[in-house]
Amino acid sequence: MPELEQHHHSQHLRILELNRALNDGMFVHVRRMLQQMPACDVALLLQSTPITERKILWQLTDPEQQGEILEELNEDAMESILKMMDPENLAAATEGMDIDDLTYVLRSLPDDVYQQVLEQMDSDERHRVEIALAYPEDTAGSLMNNDTIALRPDVSIDVVLRYLRLRxxxxxxxxxxxxxxxxxKYLGDVPLARLLTVDPSENVESIMGKRPERIIPVSMSENSVAQLFERHDWISAPVVDLQGELVGRITIDDVVDIIRENTEHSMMGMAGVDDDEDTFAPIWQSTKGRTLWLGINLLTALFAASISNLFENTLAQMATLAVLMTIVPSQGGIAGTQTLAVVIRGLAVGHIGASNMRWLIFKEVAIGGLNGLIWAVTIAGVVYIWKDSIQLGLISAAAMFADMFMAGLAGVSIPLFMQKMKIDPALAGGMVLTTVTDSVGIFSFLGIATLLLNHHIAI
Amino acid sequence: MPELEQHHHSQHLRILELNRALNDGMFVHVRRMLQQMPACDVALLLQSTPITERKILWQLTDPEQQGEILEELNEDAMESILKMMDPENLAAATEGMDIDDLTYVLRSLPDDVYQQVLEQMDSDERHRVEIALAYPEDTAGSLMNNDTIALRPDVSIDVVLRYLRLRxxxxxxxxxxxxxxxxxKYLGDVPLARLLTVDPSENVESIMGKRPERIIPVSMSENSVAQLFERHDWISAPVVDLQGELVGRITIDDVVDIIRENTEHSMMGMAGVDDDEDTFAPIWQSTKGRTLWLGINLLTALFAASISNLFENTLAQMATLAVLMTIVPSQGGIAGTQTLAVVIRGLAVGHIGASNMRWLIFKEVAIGGLNGLIWAVTIAGVVYIWKDSIQLGLISAAAMFADMFMAGLAGVSIPLFMQKMKIDPALAGGMVLTTVTDSVGIFSFLGIATLLLNHHIAI
Known part of the structure; x- marks a missing residue:
């Protein structure tokens, strides 16, 4: 079915056509194309479009569809669009939105606009929203929707089936x-598949499943909810409050978003970028977003430079040391980052806890030591051959061992310590780690060389 | 409902208790505890346990449950367990497994064991497996299951409902x-929710949905399948072959695994670790797994050192240059990695294509230039104050601008080029990038300094 492949792969061709129509000012044509696309495709299109064109495209979308499109956007892209809407438009676009999507949109609004949008709503809707917004962000309460269908235990399946047909x-x-x-109070659930396959004369109580492990407390963290869904392959799960009353349900599509966000957060965090960064944000906005990280990095680079500054005399005596001194910190940085990534992932998926932490620390330190030995021997050989000096080879080897051992120790203990202190290891871990590996690498390399030189040993 | 919280948070407490029982040799107690746990919890437990204890635990699991447990394990943990099973055990454990899970397990086996397991199967099962294994890995064909329920268009809903009750x-x-x-040949689908809500006298054809965008060609890549599921919030979707015949279906739980694997792959790849690495693998196995990356890094570090080696004379004349020369490459490396991460994520979620590539390159180069200006001015000031030399400040500034500009250019063009060449940018991108930023940073800094020194300009 090649036409199917084409259907799926024509997304970027369609964007090209839209861009051309847009550039030629054929707005009527663009509007018609947009109206024929499902909301999720329009959302993808907006997110794949640079900000100036994105704003024009948005003006050409069907106002009836705008709510649905907003739901599908990631945070940064949504904010870029919310900025151009006035409170009346917003209230109109968000009318009839599911409560979980609605709160997602409202939480992105500046406080004054948000108040105005609330005022535009009817009192029922406003009440629903205020209840939903009362749950803290990043908990089951903020993820859930209130579109549950609840049954009483004593009804017969036949009645349930008739009710559903009526509905x-x-x-x-x-x-x-x-x-x-x-x-x-929540008692249990009746899967649709079960409704379809049982004898209609049974009643709800006799066919319902209890499955207490499936009940999600409203205060549970998003991350734990995602782990449960992933582990148990759930499609939806009920959410209950402290009294055990059913307050809503969470569905797999929201959980998929959490899983993607969490893993992307680790990746982007380790690379020093805000994971909300819009790929097609304006240049100045992206530059600003990345500045903080570069500023912190400059401080750590200056710190490392200040360590080699301690050894300026040694460097003046022997320029070869300056040539070789970058090798050890580079190798230590990579080894430490490897350990850091393994630990951050282990923490994220819930594999690391009190029961195995000691073993993990032991393991990573042992890997650091082993790697230290392997690369110490290697670098000794390389430097000896390159610079024809056994002493330089031995200095490099000693520094390499020390730095890679520290890389293992720091790579595992920094994220575990941060997790305990409730600091996000994916964000701050990499920076602290490379500061350690850079400093230890330079200090041990130049330090040993200085000792030897001061004792007038030829190197 | 605090007891619920406890239920969900007791995982690591339970592991602690199991470990204690294991250390005390209370195998009967451990076996009983394991048999009371659902398969997905046993799998989590095995993955959170160091390899030696993991093997003992596995021996104590219920043989009846072993198939289910295997399905839930990640690749590396599964391999560690498959190694200890003989073909008869394996054939018994995999009996009755869903075909997609079965092929997942079989693909992890060494060739000779795999043949032996196949021989243990009955001919029907073997035939099913051979068909499934014929689809290339990483395509819809290898993801799908063949447990579809198919209806004819002319049957009445009443008949369908009776059939389901019988089933x-x-x-x-x-x-x-x-x-x-x-x-x-695939014609359309009938959602369960629709079956429950329509008049039973209707027939299938009149209530079925066509939704051609929902049909997945068997050769579509895993990644595209995951993007479609995520974008459209599907629970399951039909898979068809080239003739349009229904060959299976893909469900959201497998897609969730793909999404997690793909994003983890980007994160682990950028950090230089194999994403299959088992957090609790034996020390020597993990060390070996990380060696390749460290070896490549050593080569790039030596390359960078060979560049500063070109300027040994200059460094000998002025040791301060050695102190300052690490700052610019550090800053360039971070800026380049930020761009790289944004581009790799954009490629992974399908936001980057022919329509917006030029704009993205322009944007990232512009950010590189802007960052270059900002940090050039900053470093000029810092170095002037620290080293009391306008010339050193200006050299640092020029090198900083050049390196950050290159970081933007390389950060965006390396992954785009690799994608085109079908090289995985998440794996190789970071290494190539930092080689570029290190070389350009050192070369421009020491190069400019050398030019000035050779022209006898005091710096």
């Missing part, structure tokens, strides 16, 4: 209905 | 049944 439609990603008692 | 159970993550004609 006519089910919320997205509904794979189970929930069972509650008169006080709205 | 008694539906495969995991079934949110829709598929409709095919006599030649098994």
């Amino acid at each position: 006519g439609e089910l919320p997205e990603a509904t794979d189970a209905l929930f069972v509650v008692d008169k006080e709205n | 008694g159970e539906l495969p995991e993550a079934t949110d829709a049944l598929f409709v095919v004609d006599k030649e098994n």
